[in-house]
Amino acid sequence: MIEPNALKKLGEILGPGGLIKDAVGLTCYSYDAMPYSPEGNQRVMPDAVALPRDADQVCEIVSLANEFRFPIVPRGAGTGMTGGARPTMGGLVLAFSRMNNMEILDKDLTARVQPGVITSRIQQEAERAGLFYPPDPASSEACTIGGNIAENAGGLRAVKYGVTRDYVLGLDAVLGDATRIKAGAKTVKSVAGLDMVSLLAGSEGTLGLVLEAWLKLLPLPESRCTLLALFETADQAASAAPAILTARLDPTALEFMDRYTIECVADQLDELGTNIPGAMLLVELDGGIGDTKRRIRDVRSICTDLGAYNTRISDSEEAREQLWKARKAISPALGKLAPFKIDEDVAVPRSRLAELVRGAGEIGLKNGLKCACYGHAGDGNLHVNYLVPAGEKPAGAEKVARELFELAISLGGTISGEHGIGTAKRMYLELETGRAGLDIMASVKQALDPKGIMNPGKLLPKDYDTMPGYVRKNTE
Ligand SMILES: Cc1cc2nc3c(=O)[nH]c(=O)nc-3n(C[C@H](O)[C@H](O)[C@H](O)COP(=O)(O)OP(=O)(O)OC[C@H]3O[C@@H](n4cnc5c(N)ncnc54)[C@H](O)[C@@H]3O)c2cc1C
Numbered sequence: 001m002i003e004p005n006a007l008k009k010l011g012e013i014l015g016p017g018g019l020i021k022d023a024v025g026l027t028c029y030s031y032d033a034m035p036y037s038p039e040g041n042q043r044v045m046p047d048a049v050a051l052p053r054d055a056d057q058v059c060e061i062v063s064l065a066n067e068f069r070f071p072i073v074p075r076g077a078g079t080g081m082t083g084g085a086r087p088t089m090g091g092l093v094l095a096f097s098r099m100n101n102m103e104i105l106d107k108d109l110t111a112r113v114q115p116g117v118i119t120s121r122i123q124q125e126a127e128r129a130g131l132f133y134p135p136d137p138a139s140s141e142a143c144t145i146g147g148n149i150a151e152n153a154g155g156l157r158a159v160k161y162g163v164t165r166d167y168v169l170g171l172d173a174v175l176g177d178a179t180r181i182k183a184g185a186k187t188v189k190s191v192a193g194l195d196m197v198s199l200l201a202g203s204e205g206t207l208g209l210v211l212e213a214w215l216k217l218l219p220l221p222e223s224r225c226t227l228l229a230l231f232e233t234a235d236q237a238a239s240a241a242p243a244i245l246t247a248r249l250d251p252t253a254l255e256f257m258d259r260y261t262i263e264c265v266a267d268q269l270d271e272l273g274t275n276i277p278g279a280m281l282l283v284e285l286d287g288g289i290g291d292t293k294r295r296i297r298d299v300r301s302i303c304t305d306l307g308a309y310n311t312r313i314s315d316s317e318e319a320r321e322q323l324w325k326a327r328k329a330i331s332p333a334l335g336k337l338a339p340f341k342i343d344e345d346v347a348v349p350r351s352r353l354a355e356l357v358r359g360a361g362e363i364g365l366k367n368g369l370k371c372a373c374y375g376h377a378g379d380g381n382l383h384v385n386y387l388v389p390a391g392e393k394p395a396g397a398e399k400v401a402r403e404l405f406e407l408a409i410s411l412g413g414t415i416s417g418e419h420g421i422g423t424a425k426r427m428y429l430e431l432e433t434g435r436a437g438l439d440i441m442a443s444v445k446q447a448l449d450p451k452g453i454m455n456p457g458k459l460l461p462k463d464y465d466t467m468p469g470y471v472r473k474n475t476e
Pocket of ligand 1: 032033073074075076077078079080081083084085096115136137138139142143144145146147148149150151152153154155156204205206208209210211328331332418419455
């Protein structure tokens with residue numbers, strides 16, 4: 001529990017309306033988009049929620065947390081899939097929704113953003129200036145740039161443009177021990193010292209808090225074009241993906257959807273009617289107009305040669321948008337098939353994608369669960385969803401997830417391509433990093449956050465927990 005004295009000081013720092021303590025308000029900040037955790041899905045209420053207005057208030061709060069030793073759970077929009085923004089033992093949720101200023105610095109091709117800015121707003125404001133912010137998580141209409149940096153979010157355009165970390169030039173941040181630092185720079189190049197931006201990006205709020213970021217922008221591509229290709233089998237579609245990449249056609253996005261995931265959004269894809277294909281690829285290209293048209297025709301030929309029985313090219317903005325809207329709707333739409341899903345995001349070297357799709361299906365079959373797969377084929381990053389039927393308990397979830405992670409690692413892959421570890425995967429991290437890998441991460445944490453106040457119960461497994469003595473409150 002946060003001591004009453006500390007709560008009083010929090011109220012003074014934040015001013016009227018800045019500190020939530022009522023039960024309804026606390027409940028709203030006790031969960032995020034994580035569908036499942038092997039440690040149990042019980043919700044833990046925070047003791048309070050802070051809504052700071054500026055970086056100085058945040059820094060004062062971190063100093064106070066060190067003095068009174070209470071946990072801080074940073075929160076963007078709560079769209080994280082691995083429980084990163086959920087309290088695990090009470091403490092203070094620090095929500096960045098009121099820190100949402102941004103400006104485009106068009107002469108520098110950069111943007112200065114506060115952590116609470118919604119990602120799609122950065123994309124839109126950049127486009128208005130003729131510029132382009134490439135990272136595009138499917139949750140872009142809701143998630144924040146602070147959450148994207150903390151998770152090093154990927155998304156639809158990573159195959160050509162990379163992930164969030166590739167666009168963060170500099171950060172203003174406060175570390176767990178309350179030291180405020182400038183990491184990186186406002187320039188496109190900087191090799192001044194250790195790369196602290198890369199350390200903080202993807203650290204899931206366990207080392208410090210992002211207070212402001214400088215992002216790299218690119219010139220807006222002249223044209224975009226999307227191809228939809230329908231295949232009889234998932235194997236054919238998964239094999240076509242690496243063929244498109246090795247043909248050097250440079251797709252901006254290369255997305256795979258299997259039969260079940262297509263079924264969920266078929267009403268948004270009118271050309272499918274009732275005839276659902278076995279699998280589908282959605283491929284987008286960008287660049288100069290003539291060049292894009294030539295390359296998309298080459299992509300179509302590859303798909304047809306490898307078994308696509310139907311293709312459609314969309315170059316109008318409206319038709320393209322509809323396709324990508326349907327793609328972005330898959331995750332929530334999977335609820336139509338089953339009330340509960342074990343939702344993982346493993347990644348493998350791209351040439352092994354077809355083996356991953358096959359193996360993931362076999363694990364489902366063996367465990368009596370329907371397996372729905374979709375995702376960023378261009379990155380070898382697959383969202384594997386095991387669907388648990390209504391009325392059944394996800395009793396074998398831990399076993400199914402472990403089998404999938406072992407498969408991904410045996411194919412040379414990783415247990416998380418973009419959703420992070422949070423609470424949902426922390427018990428599996430050792431499978432990938434080994435004990436030595438965990439120990440070195442714990443040493444970094446100890447150096448930057450010696451009292452263990454930053455997002456405890458996340459990323460590192462239970463035996464590394466830094467606040468074992470903190471009293472849990474109001475669990476349900
Ligand atoms: C429908 C759907 C589609 C998605 N698609 C994608 C996708 O394509 N690609 C992808 O990568 N992810 C995707 N995600 C996952 C999620 O949207 C991303 O992880 C996103 O980056 C989370 O942002 P958020 O603002 O919601 O952060 P939250 O969920 O609030 O927090 C995420 C993590 O960041 C930490 N954090 C938040 N703000 C800060 C800060 N200022 N400083 C330090 N730490 C902070 C939190 O403590 C937590 O650990 C999807 C999620 C959903 C629900």
